[in-house]
Amino acid sequence: MLSEQTTTKEEITGWLRGLQDRICAALEDTDGKARFKEDLWERPGGGGGRTRIIGQGNILEKGGVGFSAVYGETPEKILHALKLDQAHFYATGVSIVLHPVNPMVPIIHMNVRYFEMSNGVSWFGGGIDLTPHYVDEEDARYFHTRLKEVCDRHNAGYHPEFKKWADDYFYISHRKETRGIGGIFFDRLSATEAFTKTDRFRFVQSVGDLFAPLYTYFMRKNAQLPYNDRQKEWQMVRRGRYVEFNLVYDKGTKFGLDTDGRAESILMSLPPQAQWHYNYQVTPGSQEEKTQQLLKKGINWV
Amino acid sequence: MLSEQTTTKEEITGWLRGLQDRICAALEDTDGKARFKEDLWERPGGGGGRTRIIGQGNILEKGGVGFSAVYGETPEKILHALKLDQAHFYATGVSIVLHPVNPMVPIIHMNVRYFEMSNGVSWFGGGIDLTPHYVDEEDARYFHTRLKEVCDRHNAGYHPEFKKWADDYFYISHRKETRGIGGIFFDRLSATEAFTKTDRFRFVQSVGDLFAPLYTYFMRKNAQLPYNDRQKEWQMVRRGRYVEFNLVYDKGTKFGLDTDGRAESILMSLPPQAQWHYNYQVTPGSQEEKTQQLLKKGINWV
Numbered sequence: 001m002l003s004e005q006t007t008t009k010e011e012i013t014g015w016l017r018g019l020q021d022r023i024c025a026a027l028e029d030t031d032g033k034a035r036f037k038e039d040l041w042e043r044p045g046g047g048g049g050r051t052r053i054i055g056q057g058n059i060l061e062k063g064g065v066g067f068s069a070v071y072g073e074t075p076e077k078i079l080h081a082l083k084l085d086q087a088h089f090y091a092t093g094v095s096i097v098l099h100p101v102n103p104m105v106p107i108i109h110m111n112v113r114y115f116e117m118s119n120g121v122s123w124f125g126g127g128i129d130l131t132p133h134y135v136d137e138e139d140a141r142y143f144h145t146r147l148k149e150v151c152d153r154h155n156a157g158y159h160p161e162f163k164k165w166a167d168d169y170f171y172i173s174h175r176k177e178t179r180g181i182g183g184i185f186f187d188r189l190s191a192t193e194a195f196t197k198t199d200r201f202r203f204v205q206s207v208g209d210l211f212a213p214l215y216t217y218f219m220r221k222n223a224q225l226p227y228n229d230r231q232k233e234w235q236m237v238r239r240g241r242y243v244e245f246n247l248v249y250d251k252g253t254k255f256g257l258d259t260d261g262r263a264e265s266i267l268m269s270l271p272p273q274a275q276w277h278y279n280y281q282v283t284p285g286s287q288e289e290k291t292q293q294l295l296k297k298g299i300n301w302v
Numbered sequence: 303m304l305s306e307q308t309t310t311k312e313e314i315t316g317w318l319r320g321l322q323d324r325i326c327a328a329l330e331d332t333d334g335k336a337r338f339k340e341d342l343w344e345r346p347g348g349g350g351g352r353t354r355i356i357g358q359g360n361i362l363e364k365g366g367v368g369f370s371a372v373y374g375e376t377p378e379k380i381l382h383a384l385k386l387d388q389a390h391f392y393a394t395g396v397s398i399v400l401h402p403v404n405p406m407v408p409i410i411h412m413n414v415r416y417f418e419m420s421n422g423v424s425w426f427g428g429g430i431d432l433t434p435h436y437v438d439e440e441d442a443r444y445f446h447t448r449l450k451e452v453c454d455r456h457n458a459g460y461h462p463e464f465k466k467w468a469d470d471y472f473y474i475s476h477r478k479e480t481r482g483i484g485g486i487f488f489d490r491l492s493a494t495e496a497f498t499k500t501d502r503f504r505f506v507q508s509v510g511d512l513f514a515p516l517y518t519y520f521m522r523k524n525a526q527l528p529y530n531d532r533q534k535e536w537q538m539v540r541r542g543r544y545v546e547f548n549l550v551y552d553k554g555t556k557f558g559l560d561t562d563g564r565a566e567s568i569l570m571s572l573p574p575q576a577q578w579h580y581n582y583q584v585t586p587g588s589q590e591e592k593t594q595q596l597l598k599k600g601i602n603w604v
Contacts, residue, residue: 039581053580064580174559174568236575243576244569247549248559257476257550264581266476267546272579273538274545276572278355278366279341 007201012114013069013092017050019112019208020067020094024052026212027065027098030219031057036065041262046072051265054098055272059105059223063098064268074117075259088118093126094208095252097269098215103235104225106132106139107180107242108215109269111252112208114201122197124204125187127162128211129170131180131242133235134287135294137301139218140181144301147184150210154203155195162186167297172245177295179245234288236275243274309503314416315371315394319352321414321510322369322396326354328514329367329400332521333359338367343564348374353567356400357574361407361525365400366570376419377561390420395428396510397554399571400517405537406527408434408441409482409544410517411571413554414510416503424499426506427489429464430513431472433482433544435537436589437596439603441520442483446603449486452512456505457497464488469599474547479597481547536590538577545576 024036034057042048049068054060069092079087093113100107109129116122130143144163151159162184170179184207191197246253246269256266282288326338336359344350351370356362371394381389395415402409411431418424432445446465453461464486472481486509493499548555548571558568584590 055580062578062580174562174565240572243545244549247546248556254550260476263476267578268580270542270578273575273577275575276364276569277574278357278364278570279566 007198009090009092009114009116012201015205016069016092016094016112016114016208017067020050020052020065023094023096023212024054024065026216027054027060027063027219030216031059033058034060039264041265043068043070043072043262046070049262049265051262051268053268057101059100059102059219061099061101062272064096064265066095066265066268068093068095068265077255077258082117082121084117084119089115090117091115095269096211099239099271100219100223102223102225103133103227103231103238104136104222105218106130106222107239107271108211108218110208110211112204114204121190123188123190124200125189126204126207127166127169127183127185128207128214129166129180129183129185131238132291133238134231135181135291136222137294139222140294140301142217143181143183143214146210146214148302150206151184151203153206154199158186158203159184164298170245171297172241172249174248175241175244177241177292178297179242179295181294181299181301182297231287233275236273237277237280239271239274240276243270246270309500311392311394311416311418314503317507318371318394318396318414318416318510319369322352322354322367325396325398325514326356326367328518329356329362329365329521332518333361335360336362341566343567345370345372345374345564348372351564351567353564353570355570359403361402361404361521363401363403364574366398366567368397368567368570370395370397370567379557379560384419384423386419386421391417392419393417397571398513401541401573402521402525404525404527405435405529405533405540406438406524407520408432408524409541409573410520412510412513414506416506423492425490425492426502427491428506428509429468429471429485429487430509430516431468431482431485431487433540434593435540436533437483437593438524439596441524442596442603444519445483445485445516448512448516450604452508453486453505455508456501460488460505461486466600472547473599474543474551476550477543477546479543479594480599481544481597483596483601483603484599533589535577538575539579539582541573541576542578545572548572 028035034054036052036054039051047070052065055062071090074087074089096110098108112126114124148159166182166185169185170182189200253266282292336356338354338356341353349372353368355366357364373392376389376391398412400410414428416426450461468484468487471487472484491502555568584594
C-alpha cells in the first residue's frame with residue numbers, strides 16, 4: 001500500500017527546503033518591493049539553517065521565513081522529558097512570522113516541523129495562526145474555513161482537535177486573552193494504527209502548501225485599506241502583546257533560547273517596534289474594544 | 303542591645319510606604335513636569351498595593367514606582383521551593399523602573415523587599431542596577447562607587463558578593479551580554495549569627511535611601527545632553543534587550559505572572575517603545591560598539 005511506504009527524513013527535509021523557496025517567492029511577488037535577505041548558519045553541534053528576512057516592503061514591514069535542519073546529541077531537556085538516557089536527534093522545519101505595515105493586515109505565524117530520534121521515535125508538529133490587529137469577522141471566517149478544509153481532507157477529527165489546541169496554546173494567561181484568533185496547532189503526530197507516517201507527512205504538506213495562498217490573499221485584500229494614527233498606535237500595543245506571548249509562553253522560543261540556539265533566527269518573530277502603555281484602555285464601542293472582546297478561546301468561526 | 307530589637311513587618315511596611323513617597327517626590331521635583339498617577343489595587347487573596355506611574359515628562363518618558371504589601375496562603379511554587387507543606391506569607395516591597403526620554407540618561411531599576419512566613423522564616427532582598435544606553439565610564443564609576451560606599455557602611459563583604467550577584471543575575475544568556483552595567487543584587491538576607499534582622503533592615507534602608515539622590519544626579523547631569531536619530535534608534539534597540547531580559551529571565555516578573563499577579567503593575571517595567579532589527583550590527587569604533595563591549599560581567603568599576 002502506498003501509505004505504508006516509509007517517508008525518510010531526507011525526503012521531508014528536501015520538501016521543507018522547497019517550501020521555504022516557494023513561500024518566499026510568493027511573498028516577494030505579492031509585496032512587490034521587498035526582497036528576502038538570506039543568512040546561512042551552522043549549528044556547532046550539527047546541521048544549520050537558512051534564515052531569510054524581509055523588511056521595509058510595500059506590505060511587509062518585518063518578517064522572516066526560516067528553514068533549518070539540525071542534528072546531534074539530544075539536549076538534556078528533551079531526554080528528560082522523554083525519560084531517555086541518551087539518543088541522537090534530527091529536527092527540520094520551516095518557521096514564519098510576518099509583521100505587516102498596515103494594521104488592517106494581520107500578523108501571521110506558521111511552523112511545520114519534523115523530529116526524529118535514533119531510538120526510532122519520530123513525529124511531526126506545526127500549525128498556522130492569525131493575529132489580526134483588528135478582527136474582521138469575515139476574514140476570520142475565511143481563515144478558519146480554509147484551515148478546516150485542509151484538515152478535513154485528511155481526517156475529520158483533525159480540525160476540532162487542532163483548532164482547540166491552537167486556542168489553548170496561543171493564550172496570554174497574564175492578559176487573559178488569546179494572542180489572536182487562533183488557527184490550528186498540532187504536535188507529536190506520530191504513525192499510529194490509524195495514520196501512517198506518510199499520512200502524517202501528507203497532512204503537514206497540505207498545511208505548508210496552504211500558507212502562501214492564504215496569507216497573500218490577506219495581503220492583497222487589506223494592504224490598501226486606509227488607517228489613522230490611533231489605529232497605528234493600537235497595532236503597536238498589539239505587537240507588544242505579541243512580544244509578551246513569544247518571550248513568556250512560546251515553547252519553541254524558550255526551547256531555542258534555553259538550548260543556546262541562534263538567537264537572531266529564533267527572535268526574528270519579534271516585531272519591528274512595539275509599545276507598552278500602562279493600563280491601556282480601549283474606548284467603549286470602538287473597533288479596538290470589539291477586537292479585544294474577540295480575543296478569547298472557543299469561538300466557532302466556521 | 304539595640305541590634306537585637308525585633309524589627310516588625312509593620313515597621314518595615316511603614317518605612318517602605320514612606321520610601322515610595324519620598325522617591326516619587328524627588329523624581330517629580332527633578333523632572334519638573336511629569337506627575338505620578340496612582341492606582342490602588344487589592345489582591346484577591348489578601349493585601350494590595352499602590353502603583354504609581356509617571357510619563358511624558360521632561361526627563362522621564364515612562365516609569366513606575368510601586369509599593370505593595372500582600373499576604374495570604376503561600377503559593378504552591380514557593381512552598382515547593384522551600385520544601386514546606388503549608389504556610390502563610392507576608393511580602394512587602396518597593397519596585398522601580400524608569401525609562402528616560404534622552405538616550406544619554408540611563409534606565410534604572412531598584413527593588414527592596416521583605417518576605418516572611420508563618421513558620422518564622424523571614425528575609426530581605428533587593429538591589430539597584432543601571433542600564434545606560436551609552437556607557438559613560440565616569441558615570442559608571444560614580445554609580446558603583448556610591449553603591450560600594452553604602453554596602454561598606456554595613457559590611458565589607460556585602461559589595462563584592464552583591465556586585466557579582468548583580469552581574470550574574472542581570473545577564474541575557476541568549477545575547478551573551480549583561481542587561482546594563484550591573485550594580486548590586488541580594489536575596490534571602492536573613493538574621494544570622496553575624497547579622498540581626500535589624501542589621502539587615504538598616505542595610506536595606508540605606509539602599510532604598512540611596513536611590514533618589516543617585517538617580518536624580520544622572521537626571522540632572524545628562525538630561526540636557528544632545529542626541530541624534532541614530533542614538534535614539536540605539537536606545538530603542540537597548541530597550542528591546544530590556545524587554546527580553548524582563549520577560550525571559552527576570553524572576554520577579556515570572557513569579558508575578560505565574561501566580562496571577564497584577565499584570566499592569568508587574569509589566570510597568572516595560573519601556574514605552576522598543577525596536578527589534580534583525581541582526582543589528584554596531585559600527586566599528588562607534589559609541590554603540592564601545593557600549594556593547596562593556597556589557598559584560600566582572601568589570602571592576604570602582
